[in-house]
Amino acid sequence: MGLVIAALAVNAQDKTAVKYANTITPEDMKSKLSILASDDFQGRETGTEGQKKASKFLEDFYQKIGLEGPVDGTYRQKFDMYQNDWSGVYIKAKGGKKMNGTDFIFMGNASMDKEMKLSTVFVGDASNLEGMDLEGKGVMTTTSSREVFAKLAETGAKAIFVVAANDEQFMQALPRQARFRMLSRLSYEKGVQGDESIIFNIPQSLAANLMNTSVDKLMAAASSPSSIKARNVSFKVEPKTKTISTENMVAFLEGTDLKDEILVISSHYDHIGMNEDGTVINNGADDDGSGTTGVMEIAEAFAQAAKEGNRPRRSILFLNVTGEEKGLLGSQYYSEHPLFPLENTVNDLNIDMIGRVDPEHEESGNRDYVYVIGSEKLSSHLKVISEYANITYTNIDLDYRYDDPNDRNRFYYRSDHYNFAKKGIPIIFYFNGTHADYHRPTDTVDKIAFDVMAKRAQLVFHTAWILANRDQRTPVDRTDDMDYTSRD
């Protein structure tokens, strides 16, 4: 391998490729990223006004540089996602309705169109359930553990009320719990998915209210629960479903003699948005403003080349996906609703965070590096091409440490390229590593190393130039230990 690369390195540079790679400059990157990661874009959270501003910014740009909109002439691949809001869940108590997120926390998964009334049995610490008929009933316990939940589920209990060990701590933790629990993750499916489970975490005061006794009597009965009489408890669990409309941004450059084959160059343009009250903005300059800026610069270089008669042989799809921060949802959507056949999609070069120098490289003083991930997983050609591009043109350190299958970070599975890899498409993921500002309000433009970022983007450009122009597409001649090489 070393010899082959050394021999290749003697090869002359492709002057045409160099000309267009040189249009990718630190200055251009700074001017683009300063807009994308500005406060005005509010952290670009999926489905929000900030994300819409970012999509408009990309649309205007792709139009200006003359790329085609592949979705009926537009640059938007629109789709809807759904989110369940559980704030309407209530329990009826003496003195009125108690609300989820304010008075207790609902932990389960269910949807009922009518209020449910259950005879509810206090089982105390649940140490002795023998001989108890709990089938179809509500069960109130003072023990919160997986074993107890499993044991109670076996009895056929319909709902579980878990009594807090300490009311003061419970109420203190409640607002934070509510932030995590009130809204479900975004999903493509409308309504409630998966198995039904009805679990309420409630304070002692509410438990005593429901069982028509005092807190002291109830808690004293934890090990002798039969002294507390069963009571009817009514509640309703029905989420409100919100529709979140969002879009992947796509721009297309048609190739020449191999135009039916598509090379994808991707990034995610969404980020994690603002805090609750809008006072703190997570600008996401590195994550993934940097990758999106990289894709824009590479698109601009290819568009200019095409205008001047140097159109690539294969077609290129520039893809800025949404919903990465919500679980790679936009790239999943693309891979399940591809605009071009996946069997003709030859590679995905995915850029997620290329604007920073991580603490280790900062310390060693070696800033010219990038982590290259996944290049050997599905094709024996891709890493060689990437190495060739680097040795011939960019000469930065390509660090492969995250290809180690034992690496606990599992980055290969954690960005959008993975949805292409799953479909058997060889990918490369470019990444600068994590840092203290990752997913924090301090991931800002002033911390970006634009000189390094431009070199990394040039490496992606040169790799793309070769992949788009060589005779043979990279063969899928390797399989990973996991079976996601089968094409749908």
Ligand SMILES: [Zn+2]
């Ligand atoms: Zn990211």
